[in-house]
Amino acid sequence: MSPAGNADRVSTWSLRVSVRAGSFNLEADVRGDLDPVVLIGPNGSGKTTLLRVISGAYLPFGGRIRVGERVLYDSRRQVCLAPEERRVGYVPQGYGLFPHLTVLENVAFGRSSSRMRNHRRDRRAAAAAILAEMECGHLSGRRPGTLSGGEKQRVALARALLPDPDMLLLDEPLAAMDAAARRDFRAYLAAHLADRRVPAIVVTHDPRDVQALGTPVVYALEGGRVAQSGPPEALATAPATDFVSEFFREGNGTGQQAR
Amino acid sequence: MRKPLWRGLSGRGGFLVAVPMLAILAVPLIALAGASSPADIAAGTRHPLFGPALWLSARSTVAALAVIVLAGTPLAWWMAGPSRHRFRIVEVLVDLPIVIPPAVMGIALLQTFGQSGVFGPALSSFGIDVPFTTTAVVMAQVVVAAPFYIQAAATAFRAVDEDLLIVARTLGQSPTGAFFRVAVPLALPGMVAGAALSWARALGEFGATLIFAGNFIGSTQTMPLAIYTALESDTRVAVALALVLAAASALLLVPLRAVPALAQAPRRHRDR
Numbered sequence: 388m389s390p391a392g393n394a395d396r397v398s399t400w401s402l403r404v405s406v407r408a409g410s411f412n413l414e415a416d417v418r419g420d421l422d423p424v425v426l427i428g429p430n431g432s433g434k435t436t437l438l439r440v441i442s443g444a445y446l447p448f449g450g451r452i453r454v455g456e457r458v459l460y461d462s463r464r465q466v467c468l469a470p471e472e473r474r475v476g477y478v479p480q481g482y483g484l485f486p487h488l489t490v491l492e493n494v495a496f497g498r499s500s501s502r503m504r505n506h507r508r509d510r511r512a513a514a515a516a517i518l519a520e521m522e523c524g525h526l527s528g529r530r531p532g533t534l535s536g537g538e539k540q541r542v543a544l545a546r547a548l549l550p551d552p553d554m555l556l557l558d559e560p561l562a563a564m565d566a567a568a569r570r571d572f573r574a575y576l577a578a579h580l581a582d583r584r585v586p587a588i589v590v591t592h593d594p595r596d597v598q599a600l601g602t603p604v605v606y607a608l609e610g611g612r613v614a615q616s617g618p619p620e621a622l623a624t625a626p627a628t629d630f631v632s633e634f635f636r637e638g639n640g641t642g643q644q645a646r
Numbered sequence: 647m648r649k650p651l652w653r654g655l656s657g658r659g660g661f662l663v664a665v666p667m668l669a670i671l672a673v674p675l676i677a678l679a680g681a682s683s684p685a686d687i688a689a690g691t692r693h694p695l696f697g698p699a700l701w702l703s704a705r706s707t708v709a710a711l712a713v714i715v716l717a718g719t720p721l722a723w724w725m726a727g728p729s730r731h732r733f734r735i736v737e738v739l740v741d742l743p744i745v746i747p748p749a750v751m752g753i754a755l756l757q758t759f760g761q762s763g764v765f766g767p768a769l770s771s772f773g774i775d776v777p778f779t780t781t782a783v784v785m786a787q788v789v790v791a792a793p794f795y796i797q798a799a800a801t802a803f804r805a806v807d808e809d810l811l812i813v814a815r816t817l818g819q820s821p822t823g824a825f826f827r828v829a830v831p832l833a834l835p836g837m838v839a840g841a842a843l844s845w846a847r848a849l850g851e852f853g854a855t856l857i858f859a860g861n862f863i864g865s866t867q868t869m870p871l872a873i874y875t876a877l878e879s880d881t882r883v884a885v886a887l888a889l890v891l892a893a894a895s896a897l898l899l900v901p902l903r904a905v906p907a908l909a910q911a912p913r914r915h916r917d918r
Binding site: 443444469471473475476477478479480481483485486487496497498499546547550552 | 807809810812813814815816817818819820823827828831832
């Protein structure tokens with residue numbers, strides 16, 4: 388079922404950016420391939436800022452962002468693609484569904500712009516197809532306000548995937564769900580990311596997400612710097628900071644529910 | 647902790663305390679409605695002042711509202727953007743016409759477009775004379791009424807979740823596309839309420855219009871000016887004009903009251 392194309396187009400991505408926003412400085416050097424990369428870090432460490440920089444919503448101070456063969460941003464060569472040209476799917480915290488549109492219209496939204504302009508009927512058919520594929524077909528006519536957290540996140544994921552992005556940015560996709568919905572969605576997300584072979588950065592506060600996604604590399608962001616990065620086992624056995632140490636301890640059955 | 651105190655004031659005793667202000671607001675309107683018989687009103691509407699004033703008020707306020715929405719929306723959107731210190735001055739400039747007396751705004755407009763004004767002589771040399779024309783009526787209404795729309799629209803735009811705009815862009819929309827397809831639909835209730843408030847204010851405009859546009863039947867005599875003129879000759883006409891104006895203004899309350907309730911409905915998330 389997975390649409391081919393991503394695998395040919397994108398195999399690796401890398402970014403090295405510095406961001407200055409008032410007194411907050413962010414310096415990040417992150418790279419990955421088709422396996423999802425997990426980004427962890429305390430609140431205010433710059434995780435959301437980093438995703439927004441990659442999406443093109445925020446302009447960094449300098450650096451370079453490359454996804455596959457495409458350079459999205461390069462301060463030295465003065466390359467800076469607009470968000471709509473980056474082919475990056477972004478799912479913000481709180482899902483970012485448009486409350487004034489139905490689920491189907493939300494998902495079809497990505498096919499209504501100039502880059503992928505489709506006729507209304509084709510657009511809706513494509514949206515209906517991906518919703519069905521992602522087990523959300525029954526939600527088509529509903530408004531986002533009437534969906535549960537898990538349903539919203541599935542719809543948001545389907546919407547981000549429809550334009551066939553080169554990369555996915557998921558900001559705490561599991562944070563606002565109850566425990567049962569989180570368990571379900573964790574497996575669902577892992578399956579769909581593996582199936583579609585689309586590179587992804589997933590921000591999370593829960594070590595079980597790291598495990599479920601089978602991610603080869605975790606980046607711990609603290610105070611705007613990458614404090615530690617590497618395979619999850621390496622971070623768990625030899626944490627470089629208190630935060631990393633606590634993050635992985637919580638997953639080993641202390642019962643503390645990570646948010 | 648504050649609730650019991652609050653309850654005490656909003657009970658039966660509280661209502662008694664509230665009655666005087668309610669009476670001050672409501673009694674004059676009731677008196678106006680009860681003052682004249684239907685025959686008087688019918689006579690008033692047939693008076694030669696009535697028709698031209700009604701028609702001028704209708705078209706000048708529609709024109710003013712069009713200018714306000716077309717020029718005010720971009721300003722409101724800009725004001726709702728990332729705040730920087732220098733934007734404060736813009737907010738003050740937009741607020742000023744609300745607090746400055748309309749008569750002062752009328753003088754200010756004369757100083758700008760009048761014979762001895764800043765742009766007056768230059769415009770005159772092109773054969774354009776703004777003061778004491780219908781254009782001046784519209785300008786007076788725009789200046790006095792625009793802040794109400796701009797403030798309401800800016801507030802509505804500020805309430806639009808930034809994430810939604812970012813998502814719209816990553817889904818392929820240009821900044822303009824994101825504005826029209828996401829920001830405007832979500833801010834629309836607030837924009838409509840602001841437009842209704844602005845329209846009502848333009849409809850009631852008197853001071854700035856009298857000074858900048860004068861009081862000429864058919865070209866600058868709007869409803870409020872006609873009431874003022876009619877009062878000198880025939881009170882019945884003044885009352886008929888006042889009743890029609892009151893009814894039209896009250897109608898504008900409907901979108902004003904109904905729409906903010908609509909605005910909240912889609913934001914009520916079930917899992918919050």
